[in-house]
Amino acid sequence: xxxxxxxxxxxxxxxxxxxxxxxxxxxxxxxxxxxxxxxxxxxxxxxxxxxxxxxxxxxxxxxxxxxxxxxxxxxxxxxxxxxxxxxxxxxxxxxxxxxxxxxxxxxxxxxxxxxxxxxxxxxxxxxxxxxxxxxxxxxxxxxxxxxxxxxxxxxxxxxxxxxxxxxxxxxxxxxxxxxxxxxxxxxxxxxxxxxxxxxxxxxxxxxxxxxxxxxxxxxxxxxxxxxxxxxxxxxxxxxxxxxxxxxxxxxxxxxxxxxxxxxxxxxxxxxxxxxxxxxxxxxxxxxxxxxxxxxxxxxxxxxxxxxxxxxxxxxxxxxxxxxxxxxxxxxxxxxxxxxxxxxxxxxxxxxxxxxxxxxxxxxxxxxxxxxxxxxxxxxxxxxxxxxxxxxxxxxxxxxxxxxxxxxxxxxxxxxxxxxxxxxxxxxxxxxxxxxxxxxxxxxxxxxxxxxxxxxxxxxxxxxxxxxxxxxxxxxxxxxxxxxxxxxxxxxxxxxxxxxxxxxxxxxxxxxxxxxxxxxxxxxxxxxxxxxxxxxxxxxxxxxxxxxxxxxxxxxxxxxxxxxxxxxxxxxxxxxxxxxxxxxxxxxxxxxxxxxxxxxxxxxxxxxxxxxxxxxxxxxxxxxxxxxxxxxxxxxxxxxxxxxxxxxxxxxxxxxxxxxxxxxxxxxxxxxxxxxxxxxxxxxxxxxxxxxxxxxxxxxxxxxxxxxxxxxxxxxxxxxxxxxxxxxxxxxxxxxxxxxxxxxxxxxxxxxxxx
Amino acid sequence: xxxxxxxxxxxxxxxxxxxxxxxxxxxxxxxxxxxxxxxxxxxxxxxxxxxxxxxxxxxxxxxxxxxxxxxxxxxxxxxxxxxxxxxxxxxxxxxxxxxxxxxxxxxxxxxxxxxxxxxxxxxxxxxxxxxxxxxxxxxxxxxxxxxxxxxxxxxxxxxxxxxxxxxxxxxxxxxxxxxxxxxxxxxxxxxxxxxxxxxxxxxxxxxxxxxxxxxxxxxxxxxxxx
Numbered sequence: 001x002x003x004x005x006x007x008x009x010x011x012x013x014x015x016x017x018x019x020x021x022x023x024x025x026x027x028x029x030x031x032x033x034x035x036x037x038x039x040x041x042x043x044x045x046x047x048x049x050x051x052x053x054x055x056x057x058x059x060x061x062x063x064x065x066x067x068x069x070x071x072x073x074x075x076x077x078x079x080x081x082x083x084x085x086x087x088x089x090x091x092x093x094x095x096x097x098x099x100x101x102x103x104x105x106x107x108x109x110x111x112x113x114x115x116x117x118x119x120x121x122x123x124x125x126x127x128x129x130x131x132x133x134x135x136x137x138x139x140x141x142x143x144x145x146x147x148x149x150x151x152x153x154x155x156x157x158x159x160x161x162x163x164x165x166x167x168x169x170x171x172x173x174x175x176x177x178x179x180x181x182x183x184x185x186x187x188x189x190x191x192x193x194x195x196x197x198x199x200x201x202x203x204x205x206x207x208x209x210x211x212x213x214x215x216x217x218x219x220x221x222x223x224x225x226x227x228x229x230x231x232x233x234x235x236x237x238x239x240x241x242x243x244x245x246x247x248x249x250x251x252x253x254x255x256x257x258x259x260x261x262x263x264x265x266x267x268x269x270x271x272x273x274x275x276x277x278x279x280x281x282x283x284x285x286x287x288x289x290x291x292x293x294x295x296x297x298x299x300x301x302x303x304x305x306x307x308x309x310x311x312x313x314x315x316x317x318x319x320x321x322x323x324x325x326x327x328x329x330x331x332x333x334x335x336x337x338x339x340x341x342x343x344x345x346x347x348x349x350x351x352x353x354x355x356x357x358x359x360x361x362x363x364x365x366x367x368x369x370x371x372x373x374x375x376x377x378x379x380x381x382x383x384x385x386x387x388x389x390x391x392x393x394x395x396x397x398x399x400x401x402x403x404x405x406x407x408x409x410x411x412x413x414x415x416x417x418x419x420x421x422x423x424x425x426x427x428x429x430x431x432x433x434x435x436x437x438x439x440x441x442x443x444x445x446x447x448x449x450x451x452x453x454x455x456x457x458x459x460x461x462x463x464x465x466x467x468x469x470x471x472x473x474x475x476x477x478x479x480x481x482x483x484x485x486x487x488x489x490x491x492x493x494x495x496x497x498x499x500x501x502x503x504x505x506x507x508x509x510x511x512x513x514x515x516x517x518x519x520x521x522x523x524x525x526x527x528x529x530x531x532x533x534x535x536x537x538x539x540x541x542x543x544x545x546x547x548x549x550x551x552x553x554x555x556x557x558x559x560x561x562x563x564x565x566x567x568x569x570x571x572x573x574x575x576x577x578x579x580x581x582x583x584x585x586x587x588x589x590x591x592x593x594x595x596x597x598x599x600x601x602x603x604x605x606x607x608x609x610x611x612x613x614x615x616x617x618x619x620x621x622x623x624x625x626x627x628x629x630x631x632x633x634x635x636x637x638x639x640x641x642x643x644x645x646x647x648x649x650x651x652x653x654x655x656x657x658x659x660x661x662x663x664x665x666x667x668x669x670x671x672x673x674x675x676x677x678x679x680x681x682x683x684x685x686x687x688x689x690x691x692x693x694x695x696x697x698x699x700x701x702x703x704x705x706x707x708x709x710x711x712x713x714x715x716x717x718x719x720x721x722x723x724x725x726x727x728x729x730x731x732x733x734x735x736x737x738x739x740x741x742x743x744x745x746x747x748x749x750x751x752x753x754x
Numbered sequence: 755x756x757x758x759x760x761x762x763x764x765x766x767x768x769x770x771x772x773x774x775x776x777x778x779x780x781x782x783x784x785x786x787x788x789x790x791x792x793x794x795x796x797x798x799x800x801x802x803x804x805x806x807x808x809x810x811x812x813x814x815x816x817x818x819x820x821x822x823x824x825x826x827x828x829x830x831x832x833x834x835x836x837x838x839x840x841x842x843x844x845x846x847x848x849x850x851x852x853x854x855x856x857x858x859x860x861x862x863x864x865x866x867x868x869x870x871x872x873x874x875x876x877x878x879x880x881x882x883x884x885x886x887x888x889x890x891x892x893x894x895x896x897x898x899x900x901x902x903x904x905x906x907x908x909x910x911x912x913x914x915x916x917x918x919x920x921x922x923x924x925x926x927x928x929x930x931x932x933x934x935x936x937x938x939x940x941x942x943x944x945x946x947x948x949x950x951x952x953x954x955x956x957x958x959x960x961x962x963x964x965x966x967x968x969x970x971x972x973x974x975x976x977x978x979x980x
Contacts, residue, residue: 004860227846230805231858231905232833234826316805316832 005244018741019653020249026646027253027301028260031293033635035261036268038285043269043278047150053102054088056178071096072176073108074166080607082132082594084616087120087155087607089136093166100178102158104148109160113141117149117156131594135601137161146279153276207413211304221245222314230316238314243302250301254294271631328375328404336368340697348701365694369415376690377683378404384682392674399679407679410647411687414640418688418724421633422695425720428626430703432619442515443559444612446478446586447593448551449600457484457579459603464580470599471585477596478512478586480505482547483578503547503581504573510543510566513584516550517564519543520572544573548582559611623717630723637727640684641734648680649738656745663746672746673739680735688728755814756781756945757913762801762811763968764794771797773968774811781912784936784946786959787970794968795949796917802947803836803915804828816912833862837906837914837944839935841921844902845890851901852877852886858909876904880934896927903935907942914939916948920955932958 054077073094080087092099092108101108109115114136116124121143124133136159144156166172225238233241261268269280285293342361347354381400388394400407451458459467464481471479483504507519520543545565583600585608587593593610600608609617652659659672759777763770771794779785779802789795800806801813804820805828813820815831823831838844845854856873860866877886880900890898899919906914916935920928932948936958939946948959956962964971 003866004857224846227844228857228861229829230832230838230840230844231861232829232831233861234829236826237861316838317800 005241006248019650020252022646022649022653023249024253024256026642027250027297028257029642030639031254031257031297032261032264033639034293035257035285035289036264037635038289039265039268039283040271040278042285042289043282046282047278050150051103051178053148053178054090056175071098072174073099074163074172075175076166076169076172078604078607080135080601081597081609081613082123082127082155083590084613085155086617087157089156090158091161091166091169092158093161093163095163095174100175102148102178104145105158109138109141109158111160111162111165112138114138114157114159115142115144116140116158117144117154119153120155120157123155128591130598131591132598135598149279151276151278153272207300211308222309225314226316229314235314239306239309242305242309246305247298247302250298251294254297258290258293328378330375332371332375333368335364336372336694339364339366339368340694343698343701345701362698365698366416366419369419369691369694370412373408373412373415373683373687373690374404377408377686380682380686381407392671393678395675396678396682399675400682404683407683408687410644410680411640411683413643414637414684414727415687415691417633417636417640418691419695419698421630421720421723422692422716423698424626424629425716426696426699427702428622429717430699432615432622443513443586443610444615445588445593445610446513446584447596447600447608447610448582448584448614449604449608450548450551450582450606451603452484452548452579452581458581459579461577461579463603467580467599467603468583471583471596474587474592474596476587476589477592480509480513480516480547480584480586481575481580482551482582482584483542483575484548484581485544485573485578502544504542504544504575504578505547505566506542506575508541513586515563516547517545517566517570519566520568520570542573542575543570545570551582551584626717627719630719634723634727637723637731641727641731644680644684644731645734645738648676648735649741651679652676652738652742652745659742660746669743669746672742676739676742677732677735681732684728684731688724692724755779756783756816757802757947758814759798759802759808759970760812760814762798762808762813764797764801764806764808770794770968772801772808772965775965775968775970777802777963777970779913779945779947781945782940782943783961784939784959785948786956786962787947787949787965788951788953788956788962789965790951793965795965797968798965798970799915799917799947799949803838803913804831833858834909835912837909837911839899839902839906839914839916839919841918842898845898845905847890850887850889851882851893851897854890854901855886855904855908858905862909872908873904876908877901879938880904895923896931899923899927899931900934903931903938906935907938907944910942911944913945913947916946916950918950919948920950920952925954928952929954 056075056077073092076091078089080089090102093111094108099108105115116136121140124136124140127133136157138160141160144158146152149156221242225233225241228241229235229238265283266280269283270277339361342357342364347357347361378401381397381404384393385397385401388397451464458464464483468479468481471477485502485504510516510519543566546562547565550559550562550565585596585600587596597608662672663669755778757779759775761774761776762772763774764772773794775794775798777798787795787799797806801808801821804813804815804823807821811821815835820828820831832838846857849857852870852873855876856864856866856869859869859872864872874883874886877883880903882897882900882904885893885897885901890901893901902919906916914935919935920931923931932955935948936946946959948955950956
C-alpha cells in the first residue's frame with residue numbers, strides 16, 4: 001500500500017507532477033513564513049531574556065571612601081540621547097581589585113578610558129566632537145562585546161571614572177556583584193502583542209494554505225480512488241492512500257521550505273522588527289521548531305486530506321457528495337453588523353470602553369467577517385453576472401455564485417490579518433499624531449532636565465546660577481528655570497485644598513513659554529502693580545505651581561491635560577534663594593540642542609530630552625508594534641497569495657477538460673485567463689475591502705472615544721498601504737503566474753480524455 | 755448457481771431502476787444482459803456485483819447472501835472473486851498498464867514480485883507485453899480495454915462483470931475485445947455477465963436475458979426473439 005501510495009503520488013505523469021509542484025510550492029512558502037516568524041520571535045525572546053547588567057541596582061554608597069577593604073565598584077547608569085537614539089551609559093569606578101565586570105568586557109575601563117559598542121564607536125567617529133564625544137571623558141580603550149548588547153545597532157558606553165567622580169554624580173550606587181536578571185521591560189508586552197497578532201493572523205492562512213494544497217484537484221483524485229475501489233480497495237485503504245498522498249507533498253514542501261528559509265535567513269536577520277536589528281545568530285528557529293515543522297506539516301496535511309474526504313463517498317462507480325452545499329444566506333452578515341454596531345455605540349457609552357462588551361463586539365466582528373464573506377461573494381457574483389456583457393465575467397461570476405463558500409475559503413485566511421492590521425494601522429498614526437502635537441507643537445524643541453531626586457531638591461542656588469549662566473551663553477536659547485519651594489516638603493497637600501504648587505518660576509521667564517500659562521495680571525514681573533494700579537503681590541515677581549511635573553512626563557498626552565500650569569489663581573511666590581529643581585531650554589538649532597544636552601547631562605540623573613523626543617520614544621514603541629503587526633499582515637498576504645496560487649492552479653488542473661473544450665470551441669485563451677483571474681481576484685479584493693472596512697469601523701469610534709486633545713484622525717501610514725496594497729498586488733501577480741499553465745493545459749493537441 | 759438475484763428492486767429517488775428482478779447464472783456461463791438505454795441493466799449488474807445494495811430482494815453468490823455483507827467484505831469479494839470490465843473510467847491513469855493489472859493483487863497483499871510476474875503473464879496473453887510500461891492515457895481504446903480484461907482476470911475471479919465493454923470501440927476492435935474476454939474467461943473457468951445493447955456482443959454469450967423497465971425477461975419466452 002505504501003509503495004502504491006508513493007507510486008500514485010510521485011510518478012503519475014505530468015498532471016500529477018504539476019499538482020505535486022503546486023503543493024510543494026504552496027507548503028514551502030507557508031513554511032518559510034512560519035520559520036521566519038518563529039526565528040524573529042526567538043531572537044526577540046533571547047534578546048529580552050539576556051541578563052540585564054543595566055538593571056543591577058546595587059546599594060547606596062554609604063561610607064565606601066572610609067572602608068579600606070571595600071571591594072566592588074561605584075556605578076552610575078543612565079540613558080542619554082543623541083538625535084533621537086538612546087545611548088546606554090555606565091560610569092564606573094573600581095573600589096578594589098575585585099570590581100565586577102559587565103558581560104562583553106574582559107575588564108572594566110580605568111579612569112580616563114571608555115569602551116563603546118561598535119555602533120556607538122561608529123557614531124563617535126562621524127559626529128562632531130562637541131555634540132557627542134565630549135560627553136565621554138577619556139580615550140576609547142576598545143569595543144564592548146555582544147554579550148553586553150541587545151543587538152548590533154545598540155549604542156552603549158562604559159566610562160571609567162575615579163570613585164570621587166562617580167560619587168559626585170547624582171544616583172551613584174555601589175555594586176559588589178552583577179547578579180543580572182532579564183530586564184522587566186514594559187515594552188515587551190507591546191511586542192508580545194504584536195507577535196500575538198501575527199500568530200492569529202498567520203495561523204489561519206497557513207492552515208488554509210496547507211488545506212488548500214492537500215485538496216488540490218480533489219475531484220479528479222477522488223475519481224481515481226473510485227477506480228481503485230472498483231478493484232477491491234477498502235475505504236480504509238483509500239483513506240491511507242489519500243493521507244499518504246497529502247503527507248508526501250507536504251513533507252516535500254516542508255523540506256523545500258526549510259532549504260529556502262536557509263537562503264533567506266540573512267535577509268530575515270536584517271529585519272528591524274523592534275526598531276533595531278537582532279544579532280544574526282539569534283535569528284534562527286530552535287531545533288525542535290524544525291522537527292515540529294517537518295513532522296507537523298505532513299500530519300496536518302494528512303488530516304486535512306482525510307477531513308476533505310468526510311463529505312465524500314467514494315464508491316466503486318464514482319464519487320458522491322454526501323451533502324449538497326446550500327447557498328449562503330443573508331443572516332451571515334448579522335454578526336458583523338452587530339459587532340460594528342456595538343463598537344459604534346454601546347461599547348463607549350460612558351466615555352470609557354466597556355471591556356466585556358468590547359471583547360464580545362470584537363469576537364462578533366471576527367466571526368462575522370468569516371461568515372459574511374461567502375454571502376457577499378455570492379451577492380457580488382450574482383450582481384456581476386447580471387450586469388456583465390463579457391463572456392469571461394459571466395463564466396467567472398456564475399462559478400463564484402454557484403460555490404461562493406469554496407471561492408471565499410481560499411482568501412479567508414487574509415481576512416482576520418487585514419482586519420487586525422487595519423485597526424492597528426488606523427489607530428496608531430492618530431495616537432502618534434496626537435503625541436507630537438502636544439501644546440500645539442510649541443514644546444517640541446524644548447529640552448527638559450530635572451535636578452531634583454529623593455532627598456535632594458535640586459541644584460544649590462550658586463550651582464544653579466552658574467548653570468543658568470552657561471545655558472544663557474548660547475545664542476538663540478530660551479531658558480525657564482524651575483525652582484523648588486523648600487517649605488512644600490514639610491506641608492502635605494490637603495485633599496480638599498488647592499492643588500499643590502511646589503515649584504516657582506519667574507514671570508519674566510514664563511513669558512517666554514506662553515503655552516505653559518501666564519502670571520496673574522497683578523504679578524506681571526515688571527512693576528508688581530495690578531490692573532487697577534494697586535501695588536500687590538508682596539513684591540513678588542514669580543508664581544508657584546506644579547511646573548516640574550511636565551518635565552520628564554513620559555506620556556505627552558498627559559502634558560496637554562496639565563496645561564496651563566499658571567493662571568489667574570496661581571499664588572505669588574519668590575524664587576530668591578531657592579534650589580534649581582528643573583530647567584526647560586528651548587532652541588531651534590539641532591546642533592545647539594545637542595551641545596545643551598551635553599552640558600545638562602553632567603547635572604542630571606535622567607538624560608535631558610525634548611518633548612518631541614519623549615513623544616517619539618512612545619510613538620516609536622507604538623509604531624514598532626504596528627510595524628510588527630503590519631509586517632505580519634504582509635506575510636499573511638504572501639501566505640494567502642500562495643494559497644490562492646495553489647487554489648487557482650488546482651482549479652485549473654481540476655477543470656482541464658471543460659477549459660480545453662471551451663478552447664476547442666473557439667474561446668480565446670485570454671478569455672479563459674480572464675475567467676481565472678476574475679474568479680480569484682473578486683473574492684480577494686472583496687475580502688480585503690470587507691476586512692479593511694471593518695478595521696476602520698472599529699478604529700474610528702475608539703479614536704472618538706479617546707477624545708485626544710489635538711489628535712486629529714490620521715490616515716494609516718505608508719507601511720500599511722505598502723503591506724496591504726503590495727500584498728494584494730503580489731497576490732494578483734501570483735495568480736498571473738498560473739496562466740501559462742492554463743495555456744499549456746488547454747492546448748487542443750492534448751484534448752484527449754480517458 | 756454461482757450468482758442469483760431474487761426479487762431485487764432498486765430505485766434512484768422515486769424513479770425505479772430495477773423492479774423485482776429474478777436472475778440466476780450458473781458457473782462458467784456467459785450471460786448477456788440486453789436492453790435499451792435506461793432499462794436498468796447496469797443497475798442490475800451493479801446489484802449482482804455488490805456495488806449497489808438493493809432496496810429489496812436478495813443477491814446470492816456461491817451460496818452466500820451478498821447484499822447483507824458489509825463494505826469491507828464486499829471490497830474483498832471484488833478484489834478476490836470478481837473482475838470488472840467497464841466502458842471507460844475503470845483504469846487508474848496515473849499508473850502504467852502493468853501497475854493497473856497488478857493493482858488488485860497488491861491490494862490483496864500479494865508479494866510484489868509475484869504480482870509483477872502475474873501481470874506480465876496476463877499482458878503477454880493479451881498481446882500487450884510491450885506496452886506494460888505505458889500509462890493508460892498513452893494507449894488506444896482497444897489496448898486500454900485489453901488492459902482492463904487482464905486486470906479483471908489476473909485474480910482468477912469466479913465472475914467477470916462487463917458493462918458495455920465495447921461501447922467506446924469500433925466494430926472490429928469491439929469484436930476482438932469480446933473474443934478475448936469470453937475466450938480467456940472460459941479458459942479460466944470464470945462466469946461472465948456482460949451488459950450490452952449490441953446484438954453482436956450478445957452473440958458471444960451462451961444465454962441472453964432482456965431487461966425492460968427494470969424487469970428481467972427471457973427474450974425467447976417473452977417473444978422478443980422469434
